[in-house]
Amino acid sequence: MLDLLWLVPAIPFASAFVLAVFGPRMRSKAVAVLGAGAIAVPAVLMLLIAAAFVSAPPAGGAYTQVLWTWIGVGSFRPAIAFYLDALSLVMVVVVTFVSFLIHVYSTEFMRGDEGYSRFFAYMNLFVASMVTLLLADNLLLLYLGWEGVGLCSYLLIGFWYQDPVNGLAGRKAFIVTRVGDTAMAVGLFLLFHSLGTLRIQDLLHTASDQWQIGSPYAVAAAALLLGGAVGKSAQLPLQTWLPDAMAGPTPTSALIHAATMVTAGVYLIARTHGLYELAPQVQLAVAVTGAATLLMAGCSALTQNDIKRVLAYSTISQIGYMFFALGVGAWGAAIFHFMTHAFFKALLFLAAGVVIEALHHEHNIFRMGGLRKELPAAFWTFLIGGCALAGLPLITAGYYSKDLILWSAANSTAGTAGLWVAGIAGVVLTSLYTFRLIFVVFFGQPATPVSHRPGPAMMIPAFVLAFLSITAGFATTPFAAFMAKALPELHEGGMGMSEVINSTVAGLAFLAGLLVAWYAYLSNPALGRAAATSRVGRVLHRFWFSDWGMDWFYDRLFVWPVVWSAKANKADIVDSIYTGLTRLAALCHRYFSLTETGRLRWYAAWIAGGSAFAVAIAMFL
Amino acid sequence: MLPIRESFILAGILFTLGVIGVLARRNLVFILMSIEVMLNAAGLAFVVAGAQWRQPDGQVVFLFILAMAAAELSVGLALVLELYRQYKTLDTDVLSRMRG
Amino acid sequence: MNVTGSDFTALLPLIILAVTAIVVMVGAAIRRSHALSASLTLIGLAISIGSLWIAAPLLPRQVTPLLMMDHYAVFYIGLIAASSIITVLLAYGYFEKYEGSHDELYILILVATLGSAVLVASSHFVSLFLGLELLSVSLYAMIAYPRRRPLPLEAGIKYLVLAAVSAAFLLFGMALVYGAFGTMEFGEIAARLARPDFNLWLVLPGTALIITGFGFKLALAPFHLWTPDVYEGAPAPVSAYIATVSKGAMFALLLRYFYQTGSHELEPLHLVFSIIAIASMFGGNILALLQNNVKRILAYSSIAHLGYLLVAFQASGDLAPTAVAFYLVAYFVTTFGAFGVVTVLSDGTRDADLIEDYRGLFWRRPAIAAIFTAMLFSLAGIPVTAGFIGKFYVVAAGASAAMWSLVVILVVTSAIGLFYYLRIVVALYSQSTQTPATTSLARPGVVSLIFLSAALIYLGLFPSPLLALIHRLMPGLI
């Protein structure tokens, strides 16, 4: 069974190719079947592989499939090879499964769009790349998948290319993530140069053999990889692209910019955890980055009007939790949160997509309202997703995963009290913006009439995800056990806080957020408005609304200088050297020509002068 | 016995005078005459050099120069006539249609 | 000093040239016929070339102190005579369109050729002077041959006055050198120069003045100002003749005189030559840069080319004579080709000498335009043409003597030069609406053009036979 692994990326690749080349001439039903089918098969296949993997674990807990040697120069021989262990297995299963659901959703959501087949081609290509990323046996192949998903993200954000705004958002996403990728590439060079391989497993072994804890090489390598992770996962300081990425079609946002691709950074760090253990400074940086991001993004989420942007900031914030978990050494918890997040965030986007389509592509939450009765299915699914996101204690998956992370922060040797407090504050914020969203959109007075109701292809995936958003949390213990096969367990220590206290505080934090949201947006909406329009509130609002002014800052620091210098130097200043030389030659020509007067006596004078000169040189030099 | 050095200097002065004549005069006939002066100065130098080495060769060359000058002048005068026919002047400065 | 029969045989090529001149003169006196005079001239020139093979076995032979008939001389006499044949062919078609009688022109060509032949064979100041004057006086008349027209007249007078002035400088210089050494034979001069007891204060200015004389004929800067005017004013075939035979013969003489006497190795003269070479390379190329008259462009380019040759001359290693000889052959072929195109395209009223005349020529007369292009590329030294091998050899000669600064200047200035050749090429191929021309061109001119371009490509691709010939003939010089 395991040797069919290569089909998992291959099928969507092939289907993407077919759709790209022949898609425009295929009927839309065929496109839908092929597009969604090409994901269904790998998803099923992956479940079977998972079953095989669990029932008969391969030797060493990992299965490697080498297809061919990709590049071969001297000792640099990365292969096209897949590596399946507990970590990648979980990731791939979740990715293919969620992808499948979202593809099904898309068959209805995108119906009638001019670029129907193009959409599925991109989506299939994305899944293929994502799976490649996750299964890659070496960092180069991982990088291939990494760039591939980045490309698909770009293509899908700018899917409706006729509006330049979408294109610009796509370009921004691509470029900002590529800033991180550049760092990551340099990290790859460093790793190969120092360790002589890019195979992840060999690399981790050699690194722990060769490098001391805290060795500058390890620090540099871990930091450079972190750069890539930060870009892809929209963490500080490269988080600015993700909110704009919401320009893409909603299924795209659900799949790429919430459930799967943006967590690639988390995967990368988990995959190369050995390096981070060698570089505790960087690991701490990961935790701090996560904590800072989750708070900043939480604040920003509070101020947004666009339903998708709220969700985008919440994604940034939730990935912040995952980084936070990685940073404190709770590797398994990070992956667990990835999984639950994939379910409930995809669910939220799908439900949001239903709302948006129902309201004629209305994105502004303040022009929604009262949809609880109009779109009950959407309301309930959204509510479940929202509760999971905010961490409704005991019954939602989000609660369990987040609870585990907070507990780890308190009980890890790498954790600190400050981090734990930040995590708790994040819970309050999450609960606050989530319920603000729910109350504004689904309660109150209807503002826009509903024009379109979703069909089964859109609702069934949402129901499935809603189910998972609740039940996935109960798998905490078996999940942790399974993860322990691939990732090290938490180094317990630190504050030694008991589970009960931690859970209680988290529950209270959730409740606090809920209550504030209820008070400010449902029972007493004027208060919310007043808070936003007070002097301090306005400044804060604008500041948070604009993502802490980071775009403004980057524009001035990077974008404008580059654009300006490119525009100013359009004609290539270097060329003026040569133009100058030709001018000089022409000038010489003009002056020299003045000697050709046509007058006989002048000519004779030159001969006389020339000979006098020659004589003078001959005699006196 | 000819004073060699002084004679060469004399020839040089004569030659320079010829050059000045060529440069200063506009009239083609005078220019040709100045050229004659230059040629004869060269001839004088040959005679002096021959005398220095007690050889007749210098004087022989002078004869060559005379003959050659005649030949050159004959062509020159033909062109002088043509110049006058076309331009009604002997001023060489009119001959500057080609330049640049 | 007795002149024997073998001496006559050795001199046969020169004698035949002289006799042919008389024959043509007599022929013209009997019956004025353009075709007859031209044919007689061609026959005479051909016989003269043929007689080189008769003379060859007797070489090298000093015929009187004046003339040294050696392989070197034979090579250049052959080249000069062959060039005169091309000149006659071009001139025939060109002057057919002109009013008046043309027989005298061929006499002049023959005499000028004789003068050039004497020059390349001379080993004595007197023969040098004689040859030079034979050449010059004929050229005055050839340039001003269409004397009713203003431009040839102007060119003729300018050339006459300036050539006479420079001849006077040359003579004075020779007198000084004679004064220093007491001999006018090149070989003797070399011998005296080797001894330290000569009067340097006569030799140096004397040689400098001789350089002036050469410099004028070779149109080297700063004695170059006459060149464009004379080239422009003279009839195109005559311009070709001046550019090639007159300069080639003079350069061969320059080489013989200086290499034989060794006086160019006097330090200050070396400097003089370097300055002249640099000035010529820069001056010629810069002056040509934006020029609109093709004949003037060719004139300026010839200034530059002689500057390149001077670099090879200065290298004076084993390679230099070969380089110069090959370059001259290539340059002859190319220059005749270029002027030949101008000649065949000229009509009876004016020469086709403006770049405008050539605009879109490729679309009207593709063959002629292709030939002209080949010639221009050869001048620029682009491969497959003889000019490339020539330039290669000149640079090689310079490199062999490690004269890096001169070589680099050569390279840089020739890149500047590329610009004006390309200006003409651009004009040739620029789109125009004109339809293919139907009028036919003068047959002899076209035939010689075809021959020249064949030679150009052949020499460019297979220079080896000519090089072998040069190698065989040249060692006589040093």
Place this chain on the structure above:
Amino acid sequence: MMLACLILIPLAAGVLAWAAARWSVTAARWIALLAMLADFTLALSLWISHYHAGFATWYAETDWAWIPQLGIRFHLAVDGLSLLLLMLTFFLGTISVLVSWREITEAAGFFHLNLLWILAGIAGVFLAVNLFLFYFAWELMLVPMYFLIAVWGHENRTYAAVKFFIFTQLSGLLMLVAILALFFLHHHATGVYSFEYQDLLGTAMSPGTEMWIMLGFFVAFAVKLPVVVLHTWLPDAHTEAPTAGSVILAGLLLKTGAYGMLRFVLPLFPHAASVFAPIAMALGVAGILYGALLAFGQTDLKRLVAYTSVSHLGFVLLGIFAWNSLALQGAVMTMICHGISTGALFVLVGALHERIHTREMDHMGGIWSTAPRLSGAALFFALASLGLPGLGDFVGEFLVLLGAYQKSIVLTSLAAIGILFATFYALRLVQRAFQGPNTRDWHIPDLVPREGLVIGLMIAALLWLGLYPRPILDTFQQAAARLEQLAPGK
């Protein structure tokens, strides 16, 4: 003999095509196409037949006497490097004949003469192992290329053609001087006149001399490559040339510069080259960044693509002078892949220009909706250009950087930023020209089957090179190892 055929076939076919065009232009096109296919087949068969034996030495030599007086021989030979570039030459040659099928209507016979002769010259450059012959071929490529630009180019063609000619000619002459200096040094040392590459290898010289002679070669190759500061002929020439001309310029002519560095600069002057290597690498990185920045600023689509070449060839320079197997292999990969990807971009830009008669990006936009295949292909090659993994360019650039990292971390990091810059211009190209609103209401036909074939071939080639570049790497393996061995301090 077989190698001589590689040169003689296009030469002869060129004349034949010219002659045939008097009666039938189509015949001329077919002659050119068949000649290119024949050459490609020949090169391919050479490759396949020697693939298993490896490419350790020269083989299939043609060695004829030419100018014995100076030790000049008509001596051709191939090794792995030249064979790869030959195959590229004839592949792109075939492509350029195909893309000219409809574009060139005026004087088509003469066009094909020039086209084939350029390719013959380029083949000569890759084959020659006699320095004189090499220089001969080097100069020979120039003339027909000049005509290609000057006669069939766009508005500003004369300027571009003359500029191109003078730049290359001047630098070529400097190289000639250097060749001659080497030649005489060798003569002094051994008393033998020879321009043979094998003889001149290892000529002993003082460090100062070696440096000067090396610089003479370097300048010539640097102009062709082009190295920044000497690059300004390139955008003009590429922009003004007809499509086939641009394809050959970008795809092949620039590669002759890189080839020269690999074949001559490093092996002939290992010490001087290693002293100079840091400067050359810095120039390479400067080219990467400067070229990318300029490309980003352009509004003329063709000019944009032209400047990307400056950027990509910067990687090649960086790789060559990083001078280890990884970087050298990367440089060669980049050369080949850049030839295909940039060539393809020129083909597409040409196809677009043929349809809408403008190259100004401000006048475009929204092409995607009317010509999706063309636009999709443009996207594909733009992605190749920005170094998307899985496509050939990535392999090359990654290897270059991986190798260069061992020499200089700073330069490598800067060069990596160049890849980021590539994103700017590549995406700008796609978005400004093909996406966005169709304000000018373009309605144009999509790629016709002939164009589709050309583009399809190039896409397939890039995917192959991106996913399975081993055959290329293996072919160059031996030569790269030899070069690496030459690096002083090894």
